[in-house]
Amino acid sequence: MPTNRLLVLSNGHGEDLIARRILEPLQRLEPSLAIAVLPLVGQGSSYRELDGISAIGPRLTLPSGGFSNQSAGGLAQDLKAGLLGNTWKQWQSLQQWSHQGGRILAVGDLLPLAMAWASGVPYGFIGTPKSDYTWCSGPGSAWPADAYHRCKASEWDPWEWALMQGSHCxxxxxxxxxxxxxxxxxxxxxxxxxxxMMDGFLPSSIPASLTGLRRLLLLPGSRAPEARRNLRRLLKALPPSSEHVLLLACGQQPDDASLRALMEPLGYQTTEVPTGSDADAAWRGPGGLLLLGRGRFETWAPWAELGLACAGTATEQLVGLGCPALSLPGQGPQFKRGFAERQSRLLGGAVRVCQSPDALATGMQLLLNEPQLREELGRIGRRRMGPAGGSLASAQAIQRHLLP
Structure with a gap:
């Protein structure tokens, strides 16, 4: 059976992004490799930036954004939207692909790992969401989860170990x-x-038009309508200031119409885009100058002094660049209090969870006025996330261990 075929299974926006980062160097290392992708959650938009990649299986945008495991309500909404039927069709697509031979790369957690194991073909696994840092070091504690993980000395569970030890893994x-x-x-x-996650950032000089301003990166998340709610809460929490530039680096959500409907009631009016900022649009309002940059995260993140975050992967990346963040949990389905606290522990407190908008405003003023504290939190974040270069190293590991 042919082995020069690779199918990538991924189950979320962050997982899609990580897989894309690895596939870029893998295509250069293995130019004859036929690569297909099967995004298990969402539309898999991150893969569209890659040439020579085919996609299989159906797409379904879930109401929970793929976080149905965090609440019974989210699971009920996903089931109503057709989760079971979509998963069955994805399984059929996977089986059809596997019958022709090849290798599978699962990126994410239990779902893609289990599907890869059940396919019957050789597979590799990139475990993106779990880290032992979340239970072996602070801040705070999460009883009884910490005790459970400490007993087994791993964030991963016994059934996941078994799948990672499978004869085809x-x-x-x-x-x-x-x-x-x-x-x-x-x-x-x-x-x-x-x-x-730490690859792909574009070092560039901060434009002169922004150097006199305090640079705050807004990360409302990537899923609608949660991203719109998060952005509104972040903007309303900002203290009045004309010295802030708010860098809203996002994807297609919130869309332009939603942004206009959100910004105007909060007192933001369109204004001229600053020279050299490469922004798509600009508003001026109570919180300062707000710049919109779709697809600008990799360029703008290195400019930021502080992040204001309601996001998953992007927050981890920002902190990994040495920029601390403040998070403001909302009603979800993704960025709720439990998710935010787990993220803070993963990153060693380099992202601080704020329990209210007032707490976020207070924390923002503290960190902006304390450069030494920002630097210390930045060092912690860089240690937890590690240096750049993981995409190529992971691609080389795939080439050595999975493809032969």
Missing amino acids: RLVICRDRLTARGLRRHGVRALAPGNP
């Missing part, structure tokens, strides 16, 4: 060395070649 990659070491204690040959 050729490769397991973790996000950090601490987590890989924990898995190796349970007989999983886990590697930690580096974190692909």
Whole structure:
């Protein structure tokens, strides 16, 4: 059966992004490899930036954004939207692809791992969401989850170890060395070649038009309508200031119509785009100068002094660049209090959870006025996320262990 075929399974926006980062160098290393993708959650828009990649299976945007495991209500909404039928069709697409031979790369957590195992073909796994940092170090504690993970000395569960030890599993990659070491204690040959999330950033000089302003990166998330709600809450929490530039680096959500409907009631009016900012649009309002940049995250993140966040992967990337963040949990379905606190522990407190808009405003003033504290939190974030270069190293590991 042919082996020069690779199918990538991923289950979320962040997982799609990580997979895309790895596929870019893998295509250069293996130009004859036929790559297909099957996004299990959402539309898989991150893959559209890659040439020579085919897509299989159906697409379904879930009301929970793929976070139905966080609440019974989210699961009920997803089931009503057709979750079971869509998953069955995706399984059929996977089976049809597998009958022709090849390799599978699962990116995410239990769902893609289990599907890869059940396919019957050799597979590799990149475990993106779980890290032993979330239970072995602070801030705070999460009883009884911490005790449970400490008893088994791993964030991953026994049934997941079993799938990673499967006879067809050729490769397991973790996000950090601490987590890989924990898995190796349970007989999983886990590697930690580096974190692909820290690749792709574009170092550039801050334009002169912004150098006199305090630069805040707004991260409302990537899923509508949650992203719109998060952005409104962040903007309403900002203290009045003319010295702030608010860098809203986002994707297609919130869309232009939603932004106009959101900004005007909050007192923001369109204004001229500052020279050199590469912004798509600009508003001026109570919180300062707000710039919209679709697809500008990789360029704008290195400019920021502080992040104001209601996002998952983007927050981790920003903190990994050495920029601390303040998070403001909302009603979800993704960015709720439990998610935010787990993220803070993962990042060693480099992102601080604010329990109210007033707490966010207070924390913002503190961090902007304390450069030494920002630098210390930045050092923690860089250590937790690791250096750039993980995409190429992961692609080389796939080439060595999965493709032969």
